[in-house]
Amino acid sequence: MTNRIKLSPLVGEIVARMETDIIFGRMRPNQEILEDTLMARFEAKRHVVRSAIQELVAMGLATKVRSRSARVKDFTPREVDEVYHMRALLQRNAAHIMPFPVSPQKLNVLKEIHVRYVAAVSVGADKYLIHTLNDEFHAQLFSLCSNTELCRAIHAYAERSNPIRSYGITDASWLDQAIEEHAAMIHAIQTQDRAALEQLVVDHMQPTRRRWEQAYAGPYEILATQALAPSRQTALDQASPGMVTGAG
Structure with a gap:
């Protein structure tokens, strides 16, 4: 905001x-x-x-x-493409310039937010709390790039996309996937796997976008986004998210 x-x-x-x-x-x-x-x-x-x-x-x-x-705000398919193109550029660049290794103190802050997010999802907490913790996780993650202006731009475009993100952002299946991908991002940072992290921060945005396209744009526009699925699975496999179990 x-x-x-x-x-x-x-x-x-x-x-x-x-x-x-x-x-x-x-x-x-x-x-x-x-x-x-x-x-x-x-x-x-x-x-x-x-x-x-x-x-x-x-x-x-x-x-x-x-x-x-x-x-x-009611986005057209072209506007969605443009907003998500900018989000992909910004978020991938943040991952690309993130100084490795990340200090244990900063990484533990990210892990602690992840633990609270998982707990909130597990008990079916208030949707607003889940959404707030999700945004807190991403704010902390991108802050690790140490570029304040880039972080501001990432936040602005995430905020701008809220009407699109509203499609399925608290859906149970998506929340399970989000937990998995958040853990994968932490593991990629821990192992200094920059390529996996760059892919994850882009692919992570796509499920709610695809839900918007299914509701709004119809089958023709959906075809283009389906091509993103293989790269997401590759990044998840590389990141081995099961390695992340807590904030320690």
């Missing part, structure tokens, strides 16, 4: 709640965002609601045309 220090507490709360609604599919792409509805829901004045909507637009989560209500 953008820097909420500049936002009033109520505007920040509205933005956070709306973002969560979008991420978890309670608000779907192209759904109208009505000012009167938000005013009633949050007991807020119109100027406060409008500030929140402007922030959602700035974050890329909503669109607004003059004299019309804002709507949840």
Whole structure:
């Protein structure tokens, strides 16, 4: 999310709640965002609601045309390709420039987040907590590249893709796969397997994207993404995720 220090507490709360609604599919792409509805829901004045909507637009989560209500961002297949192309470039580059070996202290922080993520998934914790821990894991992982501006760009594009990520982000089968891939990333860092790490941070984005394509784009667009599957399995096999068992 953008820097909420500049936002009033109520505007920040509205933005956070709306973002969560979008991420978890309670608000779907192209759904109208009505000012009167938000005013009633949050007991807020119109100027406060409008500030929140402007922030959602700035974050890329909503669109607004003059004299019309804002709507949840609805991506075209080309826009999805462009966003995910940028995410792949940025995340692969972060893995490419990550200084090896990573210090045990920094790696243990990543392992500890992974353990909490696994525990949250295992007990069926609140979806927002699971999502927050997932983002925390990736923020810590990419911070290991030691390039602050690159990390900011990675975060911005991940945030921009939230309406796409909302498709299946808390699906049980995807959560199991995410746990496996998070562990594989940790192992790749431990073993300094840069090639596997570079592949994993790109392939890890694809399942929710494919769900979006199945819901939106139809069979023709799906064919292109299916070609990614073999490279993902190769990276997982190379990384031997079973080696990671805890934060120690």
